[in-house]
Amino acid sequence: MAPRDGSAPQNGSRGRALRPTGRRRKAPPRGRRILTVTLCALVSVVLLGGAGLGYVYFKLNGNLKGVDINAALGRDRPKNVDNGSMDILVMGSDSRAGKNAAYGRDEGGARSDTAMVVHVYRGHQKAGVVSIPRDTLITRPDCTKDGRPVPGARRVMFNTAFEVGGPACAVKTVESMSGIRMDHFLEVDFTGFKKLIDALGGVPITTTKPINDKYSHLHLAPGTHTLNGEDALGLVRTRHGVPGGDGSDLGRIQLQQTFVKALMQQVRSVGVLTNPAKLYAIADTATKAVTTDTDLNSVTALTGLGKELGGIPSDRVDMVTLPVAYDPADPDRVLPLTAQSRMVWDALRTDQDIPKAALKGSAGDKGGTAHYVK
Numbered sequence: 001m002a003p004r005d006g007s008a009p010q011n012g013s014r015g016r017a018l019r020p021t022g023r024r025r026k027a028p029p030r031g032r033r034i035l036t037v038t039l040c041a042l043v044s045v046v047l048l049g050g051a052g053l054g055y056v057y058f059k060l061n062g063n064l065k066g067v068d069i070n071a072a073l074g075r076d077r078p079k080n081v082d083n084g085s086m087d088i089l090v091m092g093s094d095s096r097a098g099k100n101a102a103y104g105r106d107e108g109g110a111r112s113d114t115a116m117v118v119h120v121y122r123g124h125q126k127a128g129v130v131s132i133p134r135d136t137l138i139t140r141p142d143c144t145k146d147g148r149p150v151p152g153a154r155r156v157m158f159n160t161a162f163e164v165g166g167p168a169c170a171v172k173t174v175e176s177m178s179g180i181r182m183d184h185f186l187e188v189d190f191t192g193f194k195k196l197i198d199a200l201g202g203v204p205i206t207t208t209k210p211i212n213d214k215y216s217h218l219h220l221a222p223g224t225h226t227l228n229g230e231d232a233l234g235l236v237r238t239r240h241g242v243p244g245g246d247g248s249d250l251g252r253i254q255l256q257q258t259f260v261k262a263l264m265q266q267v268r269s270v271g272v273l274t275n276p277a278k279l280y281a282i283a284d285t286a287t288k289a290v291t292t293d294t295d296l297n298s299v300t301a302l303t304g305l306g307k308e309l310g311g312i313p314s315d316r317v318d319m320v321t322l323p324v325a326y327d328p329a330d331p332d333r334v335l336p337l338t339a340q341s342r343m344v345w346d347a348l349r350t351d352q353d354i355p356k357a358a359l360k361g362s363a364g365d366k367g368g369t370a371h372y373v374k
Contacts, residue, residue: 088185089115129320325337
């Protein structure tokens with residue numbers, strides 16, 4: 001029987017509460033040109049564009065949307081600790097409202113289709129990314145939305161936090177799970193994601209197996225492809241059409257992680273810093289695509305963050321899935337592995353590499369799709 005907090009049982013281990021420790025980080029002393037990692041490298045594009053476009057500040061600044069996470073959460077958060085690192089919660093919204101209606105029926109609220117905790121290590125020369133499966137059963141804390149209380153709940157899917165409580169509740173849920181204070185929040189929806197990929201001129205990937213998914217409308221033969229926005233969205237959403245995949249959210253996460261690295265490489269290769277027109281088009285699209293916390297809700301803030309971050313190549317980004325096991329009571333849901341998940345969060349909290357032992361026994365990196373896309 002699973003513990004009441006929704007975590008998977010551990011042989012020979014006892015669960016303990018995570019200590020509320022986190023961090024507010026000092027920036028490195030030298031400004032450097034950017035690249036960090038986000039959901040499909042969105043923040044990379046925003047920062048890259050913002051660094052060279054001061055002359056269109058007001059236009060781009062007007063595109064940005066901000067959420068005051070600090071005011072919403074108050075003092076009931078992990079402690080701030082300065083150690084030079086940074087943590088960003090990056091989420092993809094699967095709302096079907098408005099322009100996103102083509103991807104399904106609107107059921108009254110957006111959920112987090114994708115969630116990644118991006119840890120930028122001290123010195124900003126490498127990053128660790130932890131994907132949280134949307135189907136993970138967790139204990140959701142009490143939240144508020146628009147001034148109204150949102151009661152917490154046990155054994156609910158992780159992505160319901162965003163649905164019932166918005167960005168602030170999603171941040172609070174991740175902080176409750178990890179014991180790490182999120183420095184920033186970024187969100188993008190389906191439409192913004194597609195437009196960003198198209199503004200970049202597409203993203204090259206290579207498939208080793210055919211992908212045919214009638215649900216995400218993606219059909220790719222084995223070989224090299226430059227994905228436009230529509231096909232890129234299909235790739236990061238597919239969970240049924242990959243041969244050998246298990247049809248789960250875990251397999252989809254592996255495709256998302258591979259695509260993020262391909263997108264990072266594409267951002268580096270398009271030469272936008274020497275092409276003002278392309279630079280503006282990408283920055284305009286990116287700033288319209290994202291919702292941020294209010295600390296990043298200006299081109300000045302994004303540019304300042306960009307200058308603080310060094311270039312992080314894709315081979316310096318360690319991407320893992322939160323250690324989980326399938327729920328014995330429902331094979332369509334997963335449970336965090338208590339001891340292994342603690343190892344992951346403890347490593348990031350103390351600015352250490354995620355140990356390989358943390359992934360032992362996890363179903364999280366066994367979705368069957370890891371080698372089908374390069």
